[in-house]
Amino acid sequence: MAATSTAAPGARIPAHVPPELVYYAGITEGAEFLAAPHRFMAELHDKAPPIFFSPSEHSHAAWQLLKYDDAFFVLRHPEFFTAAGTGPFPRDPDDYWRIIPLEIEPPEHRKYRAIVDPLVSPKTIGTLEVSIRRLANELIDGFIDKGECEFAKDFGRPLPVGVFLDIMGLPRSMMDEFVRWAMGLLHAQDRAIAGEVMAEVTAYLQTVIKEKAAAPDGGAVSAIVHGRPGGEEMSSKEIFGFVFFLFIAGLDTVFATLNNIFVWLAENPDRRQEILSEPDNINNVVEELLRVFTVTFSGRTLTQDFELRGIQMKKGDRVTSILPSCNYDPDIFPDPQTVDFHRPRKPTLAFAGGVHSCMGAHLARLEIKVCIEEFLRRIPEFTLTPGTAISYWPGGVVGPKSVPLSWK
Amino acid sequence: MAVVTYVEQGGARHDVVVPDGDSVMQGAINNGVEGIAAECGGGLACATCHCYVDDAWIARVAAPSETEIEMLDAVAADRRAGSRLSCQIAIDDSLDGLVVHLPEKQY
Numbered sequence: 001m002a003a004t005s006t007a008a009p010g011a012r013i014p015a016h017v018p019p020e021l022v023y024y025a026g027i028t029e030g031a032e033f034l035a036a037p038h039r040f041m042a043e044l045h046d047k048a049p050p051i052f053f054s055p056s057e058h059s060h061a062a063w064q065l066l067k068y069d070d071a072f073f074v075l076r077h078p079e080f081f082t083a084a085g086t087g088p089f090p091r092d093p094d095d096y097w098r099i100i101p102l103e104i105e106p107p108e109h110r111k112y113r114a115i116v117d118p119l120v121s122p123k124t125i126g127t128l129e130v131s132i133r134r135l136a137n138e139l140i141d142g143f144i145d146k147g148e149c150e151f152a153k154d155f156g157r158p159l160p161v162g163v164f165l166d167i168m169g170l171p172r173s174m175m176d177e178f179v180r181w182a183m184g185l186l187h188a189q190d191r192a193i194a195g196e197v198m199a200e201v202t203a204y205l206q207t208v209i210k211e212k213a214a215a216p217d218g219g220a221v222s223a224i225v226h227g228r229p230g231g232e233e234m235s236s237k238e239i240f241g242f243v244f245f246l247f248i249a250g251l252d253t254v255f256a257t258l259n260n261i262f263v264w265l266a267e268n269p270d271r272r273q274e275i276l277s278e279p280d281n282i283n284n285v286v287e288e289l290l291r292v293f294t295v296t297f298s299g300r301t302l303t304q305d306f307e308l309r310g311i312q313m314k315k316g317d318r319v320t321s322i323l324p325s326c327n328y329d330p331d332i333f334p335d336p337q338t339v340d341f342h343r344p345r346k347p348t349l350a351f352a353g354g355v356h357s358c359m360g361a362h363l364a365r366l367e368i369k370v371c372i373e374e375f376l377r378r379i380p381e382f383t384l385t386p387g388t389a390i391s392y393w394p395g396g397v398v399g400p401k402s403v404p405l406s407w408k
Numbered sequence: 409m410a411v412v413t414y415v416e417q418g419g420a421r422h423d424v425v426v427p428d429g430d431s432v433m434q435g436a437i438n439n440g441v442e443g444i445a446a447e448c449g450g451g452l453a454c455a456t457c458h459c460y461v462d463d464a465w466i467a468r469v470a471a472p473s474e475t476e477i478e479m480l481d482a483v484a485a486d487r488r489a490g491s492r493l494s495c496q497i498a499i500d501d502s503l504d505g506l507v508v509h510l511p512e513k514q515y
Contacts, residue, residue: 076515122450123429283475287453345478347454357447357454365451 013055016314023052025064027322029394037398038260038293042328042337051309062299062318063311068329068349070309071321074300075354078105081300081319083356087245100242102249102356108229109355112242115227116359119167119220125362128163132367135162136374144378148385151403152259155375157182160254160367167363168246169219170208177204182251187393187401205243209236220246253295254364256399258371260293263403264339265372266384274341276376285341286369290350292339294324295398298352323349324398382407410504414441414459417512426499432508433457433495443510450495455482456514461490461497462507469497469506485511 013022025048026033033040050067065071074081087099098104101112118124139158143149161178165171184197212222224242227234234242265272275285298321306313313319326349328336333343351358358364384390385404392400412435414422426435436444436457445456452475461469466489472480476496480487494508 072515117449120449344481345452345475346482347448347479351448351453353447353454355447357449359449361448361453362451 012061013053014061014314014317016312017053018311021049021051021053021311022055023048023064024054024056025052027054027064028396028398034392034394037392038324038328039337041322041324044322044325045328045330045336051311060299060318060320062320063308063313065319065321066325066329067309068326068332071298071323071326071349072353073308074319074321075298075349075352075356078109078300078355080303080306082303083298083300086299086301086318097237097241099245100238101359102245103241106355111229112227113355113359115223115229115242116220116246119223120359120363122362125366128166128363129366129370131166132159132163132370133374135159136370137378140374140378147408148404148406151262151405152255152400153402155371156255156258156262156403159258159371160251163363163367164246164250167219167250168221168243169212169217170221178251182255185248186252186397187395201244201247202240205240205247209239209243249358250360250363252397253358253360254367256295256393256397257290257293257364257368259399259403260295261289261368261372262375262405263384263390263400264289264293265376266382266403266405269381269383271339272376272380275372276380278341279373281341282369282373283365284343284345285372286365287345287348288339288341288343289368289372290365291327291333291348292337294327294348294350296352297321297323297396298356321349321352323352379407410499410501410506412499412503413505413507414443415462415507415509416443417510428500430499431495432459432497432499432506433493435499436494441510443514444494445514446495452476452479452493452496455479455493456484457494458483458485458511458514459492459494460488460509460511461492462509463490465503465506465508466490469503472496483511484513484515 025044044066052064054064055061065074082105084103084105087103091097101109104112136159139155143154157179158175161175162172165174181197181201184193208221209225212225216222216226221243225239300319302313302315302317304315330336351361382405385406388404390400409428410426412424412426412432414436422441424435424439424441431450433444433446433450437446447456448454472492476493479493480491483491
């Protein structure tokens with residue numbers, strides 16, 4: 001398997017990286033990726049070495065992992081592969097704050113995670129089903145008679161934002177602002193806009209943190225403000241880092257996942273029929289769609305020199321698990337590009353793994369389940385609006401920019 | 409409510425009072441019993457809360473779902489007759505005295 005060394009401009013390859021392992025795939029930014037990102041990441045198994053070193057994927061030179069077993073190994077060994085300092089948001093080194101709990105490793109990690117665990121447990125999340133279903137139907141009410149919608153804007157965006165506001169204990173009246181912030185911070189592709197939005201978000205979250213400190217409620221912001229990891233109060237920076245993390249983690253991922261899924265549903269009427277004809281299989285449907293439409297990557301940094309799959313890596317090297325590719329690993333999921341709702345259930349990397357496994361996973365699964373059920377129930381027949389060409393956002397959350405749907 | 413006994417590989421026993429409706433997994437996590445990882449937090453999605461239900465209790469615990477049986481293929485330690493994912497065993501009075509053995513590894 002020949003690796004290409006088409007390095008990105010200005011790339012610096014560390015001396016310990018063997019030249020044959022340098023490979024620039026263009027993940028999240030190349031034309032081939034952007035044309036069909038999930039197929040591209042599935043087919044990387046045939047094109048690239050299982051571990052390669054990319055000069056610039058996701059803006060950092062890093063080792064890239066394609067294999068399911070390697071990704072789980074890295075995610076389950078935070079003592080070698082730390083998440084500290086890997087958060088994808090620019091922070092002032094003189095006023096640094098940690099993204100919590102992602103950038104905190106065991107044993108401290110559990111103390112922080114325990115603060116929000118009760119709010120995102122399967123049991124608690126299950127109690128939200130009725131309100132999520134209601135919100136989904138309200139959104140559908142808004143466009144069903146028009147015979148068309150821009151799914152991403154009319155449904156994929158507001159649904160997770162509304163649910164998120166409820167969980168956080170923030171008013172639904174903030175919906176439009178949050179939608180705008182999520183877009184500006186995550187998809188503006190412009191550092192100046194991202195910076196302005198970041199300042200607005202920061203100011204708002206700081207105000208909310210103060211309000212919840214004075215008047216506790218049952219929401220996640222309040223739980224964090226009043227949380228006492230290990231019995232100690234958190235600093236204001238820690239509280240901010242925790243609340244901010246839920247903001248960035250909770251909004252774009254479900255948005256992108258829903259949009260990916262609805263493009264696929266629009267293009268596969270027979271599979272919609274299959275889903276409708278087997279309502280009891282919906283959880284397997286969700287799990288399989290999460291496998292084939294995994295939207296994120298996990299970045300880590302080596303705390304010491306380490307050998308993985310025979311490759312010598314050095315302390316300080318960055319390592320990225322290409323989770324979407326890992327979920328197409330043919331050694332784990334035979335015929336990986338086939339969407340099979342009766343595939344024997346196995347753990348996937350849709351929500352990463354290890355101690356930093358996505359805490360919103362149960363919520364995400366429920367939102368996706370309810371959205372598929374309600375949309376297909378009320379609008380069983382739909383297509384991509386004729387003339388639509390789907391294009392994808394570059395960046396670390398993989399999904400289409402818009403999803404125009406039409407029905408009769 | 410039930411008292412559940414978690415038995416470590418080395419034989420150390422932990423008796424934990426677990427409230428009704430909580431899972432055997434939560435009983436361990438919430439009381440500092442090590443040996444249950446539960447990465448996914450109870451979603452039947454990670455196979456890292458594996459335990460062995462004691463032989464005397466296997467027939468008294470509700471049978472696993474089809475999905476749990478499939479996920480048990482993914483456990484890291486030996487799969488045995490009493491193998492269960494502890495997040496799927498919900499506690500009620502009938503399980504008072506339940507004994508589960510912890511596996512040598514979860515991944």
